[in-house]
Amino acid sequence: MEKQTRIIRTQLQRSAHREHSAPIFMTSGFVFDSAEHGRALFAGEVDGDIYTRYSNPNLTELIDKMVQLENAQAGLAFASGMAAIYAALAGLLRAGDHIVASRSLFGATYKLLTDILPRWNIGTTFVDADQHEQWRSAIRPNTKILLTETPSNPGLDLIDLEYVSSLKENRDLVLLADNTFATPVVQTPIDWGADLVTHSTTKFIDGQGRTIGGILVGRLDLVEEIKTFARQTGPCLSPFDAWLLSKSLETLALRMEKHCRNAWELASHFEGHPELLRVKYPFLASHPHIALAKKQMRMGGGMVTFEVKGGRDRAMRFIDAVELASISSNLGDTR
Structure with a gap:
């Protein structure tokens, strides 16, 4: 069965009402069976929804679909594509860390790297997208993330993900790929060695200019590390926007x-x-x-x-x- 067919059939468990289309869970919080149940949820001893800033059934459905489409292990949904990228960087980096990034980047991502992250002593070396030796020589002992965008916005420059991924060998590096311009229908960066993939779902994934949203999917261990940052800082996607985006994925x-x-x-x-x-x-x-x-x-x-x-x-x-x-x-x- 093709992935597109599988994600169309990916849906929340039906309620007693037997709805065919998933309902919208417009709620800020969720009810616990008991005080002990609430304690266990907050302690992470049992799975379940606690608070929509943490998780929500509509977000879960959207994430499940994107994980399947991108051949990922886990994911998170965000209020924008930039929120997804920032969460990935802020969730994984520490003061003094270093990024190697393609010079061909979306303007807001470039500003994040040049104006915001340096406040916390996180530096970036920019390289030409297609210059392999520049990628290799830019890596330092404190480099943690290789940041790519392919095809780039707006110049349509391409990055050889398989080559950049090869630079991780014997190094503690994470390859982060922005796949907004391609979508998983056109390209799946994880298949070429990416560890994390981000999207501005505002673009092709929504497809009708109705929502602002973002997605991050990839390796389970990295997503779990980023989740800690995301839950405490609150860049969560709304249930309604998640519902719209989940529907958009069907087409x-x-x-x-x-x-x-x-x-x-x-x-x-x-x-x-x-x-x-x-x-x-x-x-x-x-x-x-x-x-x-x-x-x-x-x-x-x-x-x-x-x-x-x-x-x-x-x-x-x-x-x-x-x-x-x-x-x-x-x-x-x-x-």
């Missing part, structure tokens, strides 16, 4: 196949256009790392990058002239 494969097909057709149409300097799409023959794309991606993804001749002003006029697409701060929506 993710269908939507991504169409996104990828549309992106391929657009990139192919633009390739060689006299008014464009360059077009970048992972599955175009002109992409500098098409062999890598074909190796670790099942499809080319839903994003296309291109550069208009004439500089910034002409590019801005091009954007303003587009009639079908919206000029917006989000991506991955159906419209």
